[in-house]
Amino acid sequence: MALSPAITDLEELKSHPAVACLTAWNPAAVQGVKFDRDEMTIYLDSAHLREACVILRDDRECAFNFLSDVTCVDWTPAEPRFEVVYHLLSISKKERVRLKVRLGSANPVVESVTSVWPGANFFECEVFDLFGIRFSGHPYLRRIQMPEDWEGHPLRKDYPVEGYR
Amino acid sequence: MAHLAPTPVIEPGQDRTMILNMGPQHPSTHGVLRVILEIDGENIVRIMPDIGYLHTGIEKTCEAKFYQQVVPLTDRIDYLCPMTNNLCYVLAVEKLLGLEIPPKAQWLRVLLNELTRINSHLVWLGTHALDIGAMTVFLYCFREREEILKIFEIVSGQRMMTSYFRIGGIALEPPLGFFDRVRDFAGYFPEKVDEYENLLTENPIWGMRTKGVAIITAEDAIALSASGPTLRGSGVDIDLRRDMPYSSYEKFQFRVPIATEGDVFARYMCRVQELRESIGIVRQALDGMPEGPIKADAPKVVLPDREKMKTQMEALIYHFKIITEGFAVPAGEVYQAVESPRGEMGYYIVSDGTAKPYRVHMRAACLANLQTLPTMCEGRLLADVVAAIGSIDIVLGEIDR
Numbered sequence: 372m373a374l375s376p377a378i379t380d381l382e383e384l385k386s387h388p389a390v391a392c393l394t395a396w397n398p399a400a401v402q403g404v405k406f407d408r409d410e411m412t413i414y415l416d417s418a419h420l421r422e423a424c425v426i427l428r429d430d431r432e433c434a435f436n437f438l439s440d441v442t443c444v445d446w447t448p449a450e451p452r453f454e455v456v457y458h459l460l461s462i463s464k465k466e467r468v469r470l471k472v473r474l475g476s477a478n479p480v481v482e483s484v485t486s487v488w489p490g491a492n493f494f495e496c497e498v499f500d501l502f503g504i505r506f507s508g509h510p511y512l513r514r515i516q517m518p519e520d521w522e523g524h525p526l527r528k529d530y531p532v533e534g535y536r
Numbered sequence: 537m538a539h540l541a542p543t544p545v546i547e548p549g550q551d552r553t554m555i556l557n558m559g560p561q562h563p564s565t566h567g568v569l570r571v572i573l574e575i576d577g578e579n580i581v582r583i584m585p586d587i588g589y590l591h592t593g594i595e596k597t598c599e600a601k602f603y604q605q606v607v608p609l610t611d612r613i614d615y616l617c618p619m620t621n622n623l624c625y626v627l628a629v630e631k632l633l634g635l636e637i638p639p640k641a642q643w644l645r646v647l648l649n650e651l652t653r654i655n656s657h658l659v660w661l662g663t664h665a666l667d668i669g670a671m672t673v674f675l676y677c678f679r680e681r682e683e684i685l686k687i688f689e690i691v692s693g694q695r696m697m698t699s700y701f702r703i704g705g706i707a708l709e710p711p712l713g714f715f716d717r718v719r720d721f722a723g724y725f726p727e728k729v730d731e732y733e734n735l736l737t738e739n740p741i742w743g744m745r746t747k748g749v750a751i752i753t754a755e756d757a758i759a760l761s762a763s764g765p766t767l768r769g770s771g772v773d774i775d776l777r778r779d780m781p782y783s784s785y786e787k788f789q790f791r792v793p794i795a796t797e798g799d800v801f802a803r804y805m806c807r808v809q810e811l812r813e814s815i816g817i818v819r820q821a822l823d824g825m826p827e828g829p830i831k832a833d834a835p836k837v838v839l840p841d842r843e844k845m846k847t848q849m850e851a852l853i854y855h856f857k858i859i860t861e862g863f864a865v866p867a868g869e870v871y872q873a874v875e876s877p878r879g880e881m882g883y884y885i886v887s888d889g890t891a892k893p894y895r896v897h898m899r900a901a902c903l904a905n906l907q908t909l910p911t912m913c914e915g916r917l918l919a920d921v922v923a924a925i926g927s928i929d930i931v932l933g934e935i936d937r
Contacts, residue, residue: 374633374634374866377868407868407869408631408632408634408868408870410869410870410871412869436758437758437761438761439761439871439873439880439882439899440871440882440884440897440899442884442897442899444886444894444895445895456884458871458882458884458899460880462758462772462774465779465780467780467871467873469871488759488760488761489759489760489907490759490760490761490762490904490907491761492907493903493904493906493907494761494903494904497903501595514588515587515588516587516588516591516936516937517588517591518588525593525596526595526596530596532596532597532599532600533600
């Protein structure tokens with residue numbers, strides 16, 4: 372099983388239901404796509420993330436009704452520094468899609484998806500705790516893993532793996 | 537974790553209610569879960585789980601290790617299903633590498649995974665029943681679990697932290713007598729499940745403590761990202777082994793038990809039937825075990841056999857290189873999910889093309905499942921919280937990582 376190169380051409384991937392659905396709704400919200408190792412990734416504009424999630428959840432062709440996971444990747448020193456990653460699953464279609472929003476290091480804020488899936492609550496708290504990404508509209512954003520008076524966000528790449536900070 | 541600052545969210549609304557702190561050292565919270573309850577007499581007004589007491593920063597540690605060094609860390613996440621975590625991690629890395637795994641290794645992985653599922657469900661059943669007051673079941677369950685742990689020891693040298701799977705296959709050929717031991721176990725285990733069921737399923741006290749208790753609807757369970765038996769107990773028919781097969785699960789015949797009531801009893805029934813299905817898969821794996829190698833043909837990734845390493849120059853070089861500098865994994869990202877005993881266990885791994893993972897994230901099934909607790913318990917009696925926590929089957933190591 373040799374690896375085939377990733378496809379990043381939007382035109383080529385238009386047939387994928389999630390891409391088709393999002394481009395039909397608002398082409399400006401889709402910043403890029405990637406199909407690599409049988410997994411679909413859609414890069415979204417952070418301002419449209421919540422609405423895009425509602426569309427993907429409610430659309431009949433997509434039916435991505437289950438939020439598997441929310442996490443984040445720190446690409447420091449690159450800018451935009453953070454990628455917040457959402458994994459969606461369609462229980463009826465047995466399909467997965469990955470949504471990504473890129474956030475700059477100055478003010479990493481993205482709209483919370485807890486109003487779309489209440490299950491995002493703990494995931495977003497964890498990303499806030501470990502990466503310092505804020506989710507606007509989250510009902511109770513708090514440190515969930517680290518003590519409340521902890522300084523810094525441990526999973527950021529500039530946070531040391533060992534020793535005192 | 538709120539052990540220093542005062543509890544922020546729940547403050548007594550009226551004079552009637554009081555705040556009760558349950559855990560983190562409470563025997564029925566299955567580890568170090570702390571639950572903050574607002575109660576009005578015996579009734580629960582609000583409930584908030586508080587986690588983080590077992591946070592060990594495994595995700596951060598992974599970033600400083602070679603890919604093969606992460607395998608033992610994955611055991612430590614969940615002490616009840618080490619093999620499932622091993623499997624999920626190695627599958628994700630193999631997907632990143634584009635490795636083909638020989639059939640025998642895949643079947644052995646399935647066999648051991650199903651034994652792990654039985655192991656995990658037995659501990660769940662024993663402790664859950666103990667919480668609700670059925671003391672006997674605990675001893676019965678641990679009797680069979682002991683045999684599974686012995687089988688793990690035979691095959692991997694460890695009872696709990698097995699670390700038996702490797703990127704590209706499995707560590708060693710199973711020793712002589714392993715398959716016979718598993719076959720013996722598979723032979724008598726269904727009777728033992730009958731024994732557990734005799735003690736519980738028709739038991740009126742068990743019924744009163746579990747039926748109609750801590751109900752969650754299918755819509756709520758999906759919206760709260762619940763998975764595994766917590767979701768199937770509410771009537772949602774999804775099992776990743778069947779619906780998105782991995783490690784040749786598509787070659788096995790099994791039924792996915794679901795129940796529609798969404799209460800503690802429904803989740804109990806799902807798991808007990810899963811015990812029977814799992815032992816069926818174990819039997820199929822024993823009967824149809826393919827012959828052949830147990831490691832992929834990828835000398836740059838898979839360590840050579842000991843014999844070869846001592847006699848062949850090339851094998852020695854590869855061995856030295858893998859141990860000292862690891863192996864580079866092509867840049868990219870994957871999300872691999874498996875059906876763990878608790879639900880959807882997922883690994884999201886980002887590679888930047890070096891020998892160490894850039895980011896490893898574990899999607900913990902329990903973390904999401906725990907969010908269903910307020911929906912299950914609010915408005916119900918205090919004693920039901922214990923039943924509800926038991927029925928979600930949480931492992932705090934996985935929640936906090």
